[in-house]
Amino acid sequence: MIKAAFDIKEIRQQFPILQEKVGDYPLVYFDNGASSQKPKIVIDRIKHYYDHENANIHRGVHHLSQISTDNYEIARKQVQLFIGAEHEHEIIFTSGTTEGINLVAQSFCKNLVKGDEIIITEMEHHSNIVPWQMKAEEYGLVLKYIPLLANGELDWGKLDELLTSRTKILSFTHISNSLGTINPAKEIIAKAHANGTKVLLDAAQSLQHTPINVKDLDCDFMVFSGHKVFGPTGVGVLYGKEDMLNAMPPYKGGGDMIKSVTMERTEYNELPFKFEAGTPNIVGGIGLGTALKWLSSLDYEQVQKHEAELLDYATKQLLEIDGARIYGESENKCSILSFLIEGIHPYDIGTLLNQQGIAVRTGHHCTQPVMEFFGIPGTIRASFSLYNTKEEVDLFIAALKKATNMLK
Ligand code: PLP
Numbered sequence: 001m002i003k004a005a006f007d008i009k010e011i012r013q014q015f016p017i018l019q020e021k022v023g024d025y026p027l028v029y030f031d032n033g034a035s036s037q038k039p040k041i042v043i044d045r046i047k048h049y050y051d052h053e054n055a056n057i058h059r060g061v062h063h064l065s066q067i068s069t070d071n072y073e074i075a076r077k078q079v080q081l082f083i084g085a086e087h088e089h090e091i092i093f094t095s096g097t098t099e100g101i102n103l104v105a106q107s108f109c110k111n112l113v114k115g116d117e118i119i120i121t122e123m124e125h126h127s128n129i130v131p132w133q134m135k136a137e138e139y140g141l142v143l144k145y146i147p148l149l150a151n152g153e154l155d156w157g158k159l160d161e162l163l164t165s166r167t168k169i170l171s172f173t174h175i176s177n178s179l180g181t182i183n184p185a186k187e188i189i190a191k192a193h194a195n196g197t198k199v200l201l202d203a204a205q206s207l208q209h210t211p212i213n214v215k216d217l218d219c220d221f222m223v224f225s226g227h228k229v230f231g232p233t234g235v236g237v238l239y240g241k242e243d244m245l246n247a248m249p250p251y252k253g254g255g256d257m258i259k260s261v262t263m264e265r266t267e268y269n270e271l272p273f274k275f276e277a278g279t280p281n282i283v284g285g286i287g288l289g290t291a292l293k294w295l296s297s298l299d300y301e302q303v304q305k306h307e308a309e310l311l312d313y314a315t316k317q318l319l320e321i322d323g324a325r326i327y328g329e330s331e332n333k334c335s336i337l338s339f340l341i342e343g344i345h346p347y348d349i350g351t352l353l354n355q356q357g358i359a360v361r362t363g364h365h366c367t368q369p370v371m372e373f374f375g376i377p378g379t380i381r382a383s384f385s386l387y388n389t390k391e392e393v394d395l396f397i398a399a400l401k402k403a404t405n406m407l408k
Contacts, residue, residue: 003297003299004297004298004299005302006298006302006303006305006306008306011298011386011387012387012389014039014040014041015037015038015040015387016040016043017029017037017038018037018387021357022357022359023355025356025357025358026357026395027359028357028358028359028388028392029385029388030358030359030360030382030383030384030388030392030396031359031360031361031383032208032228032384032385032388033205033228033336033361033381034361034383035227035228036227036228036229036230036385037230037385038230038232038291039230039294041290041294042230042231042232042287042290042291042294045287045290046232046286046287049071049282049283049286049287050283053068053071054068054283055068056068056279056282057072057279057280057282058256058273059255068282071286071289072280072282072285072286074286074289075285075288075289075290076088076091076093076272076285076289078292078293079091079237079288079289079292082295083212083213083214083237084212084213084215084216085214085215085239086215086241086242087242088272089242089271089272090239090240090242090245090271090272091237091238091239091272092237092238092239092240092245092272092276093235093236093237093272093276093280093284093285094223094235094236094237094238095234095235095236095281096225096226096227096233096234096235096236097127097202097203097223097224097236098127098225098236099238100221100236100237100238101128101131101171101223102127102131102251103251103275104169104171104200104221104223104238104240104248105131105132105134105135106135106251107249107275108169108198108244108248109135109138109139109141110249111247111248112135112139112168114139114140114141115140115142116139116141116142116166116167116168117141117142117143117144117164117166117167117168118132118135118142118143118144118167118168118169118171119143119144119145119146119162119163119167119169119170119171120132120145120171120172121145121146121148121154121172121173122145122146122154122369122370122373123146123148123154123173123176123178123179123181123367123369123370124171124172124202124367125173125177125202125204125365125366125367126368127202127366128172128173128202142166144162144167146162146172148370148373151328151329152176152179152180152181152327152328152329152330152333153181153330154181156183156188159188159191159192160191163191163192163195163197165195167192167195167197168197168198169197169198170188170192170197170198170199170200171199171200171201172185172188172199172200172201172202173201173204173205174201174202174203174212175203175205175206175209175210175334176205176336176367176370177204177205177366177367178327178328178336178338178364178365178367178370178379178381179328179330179333179336179338179370180328180330180334180336180338181328181330181332181333182210182330182332182333182334184332185217185219186217186218189201189218189219190218193218198220198221199219199220199221200221200222200223201217201222201223202223203222203223203224204223204228205228206224207224207228207229208229208230208386209303209307209335210300210304210334211300219239220240220241221238221239221240221241221244222238222239223236223237223239224236224237226284226288226291229288229291229292229295230291230294230295231284231287231288231290231291231292232281232283232287232288234281235281235284235287235288236288237288238275242271245272245274245275250274250277251277252275252277253266254277254278255277255278255279256269256273256276256277256278256279256280257269257274257275257276257277307334307335307384307385307386307388308335309390310335310384310388310389310390311333311334311335311337311384313390313393314382314384314393314396314397315337317393317397318337318339318397318400321341321397321400321401322341322342322404323341323342323343323344324339324340324341325339325340325341325342326339327340327374335383335384335385336381336382336384337381337382337384338365338379338380338381339379339380339382340376340379340380341380341400341404341407343408344404344407344408345377346362346378346379346380347362347378348403348407349362349380349400349403349404349407350362350380352399352402352403352406352407353380353396353399353400353403356395356399356402357395357399358399360380360382360396361380361381362378362380362381363378364377364378365378382396
């Protein structure tokens with residue numbers, strides 16, 4: 001497909017919310033790591049669904065049910081194409097990254113035995129820590145961590161030491177939500193596979209910044225959330241290799257995931273339905289498909305260039321502020337800027353920035369082990385998306401200087 005030139009003005013016009021004001025100030029939305037805004041085409045698609053197509057799927061013979069089913073399955077196909085999966089049935093719709101990880105933790109670990117090992121990292125979002133801790137406790141599994149380094153990278157050199165013949169799965173984030181670090185996923189996956197270890201890649205922060213091809217990466221599982229890739233909330237995707245998904249028991253029981261039910265026993269449905277019990281987020285799936293189609297119309301290389309310029313521009317100006325310290329200085333980093341100003345609590349800065357229309361996130365970003373490593377309560381995080389501009393960075397820096405002067 002021929003991609004249109006990256007025209008920031010034209011892109012911004014597609015996001016109605018960017019015209020909002022916060023009091024007298026124009027909204028500057030730098031909280032994209034938490035959730036991205038939605039282009040009008042996605043918002044319109046959701047409205048169109050409720051105006052013209054709404055019905056439950058997979059079970060109806062009537063017109064609306066068939067339309068709804070067709071469009072939901074088209075969305076699954078769109079996801080498959082977007083991430084380069086081999087089969088459509090390797091795409092499981094979930095409620096988001098968190099549910100995808102919980103699904104794998106629950107179903108994959110059912111086949112493990114006491115003393116089997118799992119590796120995660122000190123950089124993970126809580127959603128890629130807690131489900132594994134819960135399963136480790138339940139089944140007597142050993143949970144190991146790849147350590148963090150002071151520059152915000154992981155000490156991947158330790159992987160060889162941690163891998164043993166009992167390491168069944170390695171689960172790690174592609175991009176750190178609190179530091180911006182981009183991990184060398186392909187290389188790490190190959191290393192794990194050489195040890196016979198399966199890999200789950202948490203791509204919650206990835207697809208809005210960088211393309212992912214699951215066949216090229218060769219990950220066994222990959223998870224992401226719709227709301228961070230310009231799609232709706234409450235929907236996400238678990239990709240799993242066919243043989244991996246077939247080997248795992250279902251995660252939830254209910255309608256749609258069965259082939260037959262008698263009083264005595266249940267025969268499970270085939271993929272992907274085996275993992276999709278109950279009425280799913282139909283409009284969410286369709287909206288996500290639309291968002292990914294929209295994202296496909298853009299050129300990732302131009303998006304990355306634009307975001308790298310924003311990061312560079314903001315980083316240089318931030319470092320000129322007295323007492324500023326950046327957390328996350330990896331060479332390979334995406335447009336997430338986590339920082340503190342010496343002597344000032346991040347929450348106070350976040351509050352004063354908000355009073356000037358700037359939306360940033362403050363706190364531990366659901367990565368308490370990262371904060372513990374640096375010995376801090378949290379950071380201020382400005383995370384830039386493809387629709388942000390240098391003019392917005394200027395407003396942010398000016399507001400930050402004002403806040404800092406007031407609080408010092
Ligand atoms: N993993 C990472 C790296 C994230 O950044 C997030 C959300 O910020 C999650 C997992 C959890 O995503 P969700 O809350 O959409 O399930």
